[in-house]
Structures are given as C-alpha cells and as structure tokens.
Amino acid sequence: DTEVTQTPKHLVMGMTNKKSLKCEQHMGHRAMYWYKQKAKKPPELMFVYSYEKLSINESVPSRFSPECPNSSLLNLHLHALQPEDSALYLCASSPPYQQVSGANVLTFGAGSRLTVL
C-alpha cells in the first residue's frame, strides 16, 4: 500500500457544526502532516505529527484541532469554523526520520474539499 487515504472527499458544514477529516496511511511512515490550500494558492502547513509529537503552525486558529491516535491515522477535528476556512485540506506522510538520508519525500493524499456555509 503506497497511498495516503483521505475521507471524506467533500464536506459541507455549517458554522455551528462539529466534523472531522480523516487521513490514513499504511506505509510505516512516522510523520504525518495537515496542509490547507485555498484556490489557486500553495499549500500552507498547519500541523506536523512526528513520532507522535505535535508541532503547530502558530497562525492556525484553535477551531482546528488535530489528533493522532496512532502512527497510521491522523484526524483533523473542526468546530465553529468560518466561511473563510473553506479550502482543500491535504494530508501527507513521510518515512521515519533518518539522520543520514534526508532525501525522503512527502506522499500526499487527494485532499478533502471543505465548504463552510
């Protein structure tokens, strides 16, 4: 299995809803990432889970809450979102950190398209 699977592909939610995005990989990767991508813009890093430890982009509002139950699964919990949070949310994973070989790359999922009404 060489894929990163994201569900759902599309999500429409109201500003008072609570929903979650899910990301799964079975490649033995030890780091997983959430990126946010607005239309015609580059992806922006939101969170990194590396060896089950979380690193946060401090500009990300608290209405986004990541969770990493295990090294294969990454969730993004959404609560009280705003219309400007509508975007494509990309998950990615990468192999275990190795000090010698740094050329390992991110594998991306196909994204979850979120619309906040």
Added chain:
Amino acid sequence: AQTVTQSQPEMSVQEAETVTLSCTYDTSESDYYLFWYKQPPSRQMILVIRQEAYKQQNATENRFSVNFQKAAKSFSLKISDSQLGDAAMYFCAYRSEASRVSGYALNFGKGTSLLVTP
C-alpha cells in the same frame, strides 16, 4: 525563514515542445532539498523531481530535468516533449534538513499554471 518565489503565474507550451518553469529561493542554510510537485485538476500532489543541495549534478527524471544553480539560489524545471497530461499547477518547494520534530515539512512557492496546447 526560507522563501520560495515562482515569478510565472501562468505558462503555455505547445505539445512536443519544451518549456522551462522558474523558481528562486532564499535561505541561509547550506544543506537543504528542493522539489517540484505537480498538482493536476484531480488535486493530488505528485512529486516530479527532487534535488539535494549538496549534489552538483542536476537531477533528471525522464522528460523532466532541473537547472540547479546553488550560488544564484535558482532551481528551474525543464519539461521536454510536452504532453497534454503535463497540464497542471507546478509548485516549487523547499525543505530544510529533516528533523525528528519537523519531519520533512515543505515550504511551497505560489505555483505556475502550465497550459499545454495541441
């Protein structure tokens, strides 16, 4: 912080022709990695090619090659024999040395939209 600049928002190429996409970056680090990712309308980010900064030889992957000029901090992508399936948004990306904390997190340029005409 490292910045990645792609100065061409859109480019157009005829099928079978060659096109070059530009990318420059700013960093004070000596060891880093550079990537070109392709994002077609299907939204999947696909790795096209990567370059380790410590390697002087330019990377090549089939029809895709880079011109890496470390002193000038330039990393352009050349696509030869362009095909209709090459039409996509192309992102240049920078990555510092990997760490246990940040993993392999990427910093992207704004992208270049490539149109391929028959």
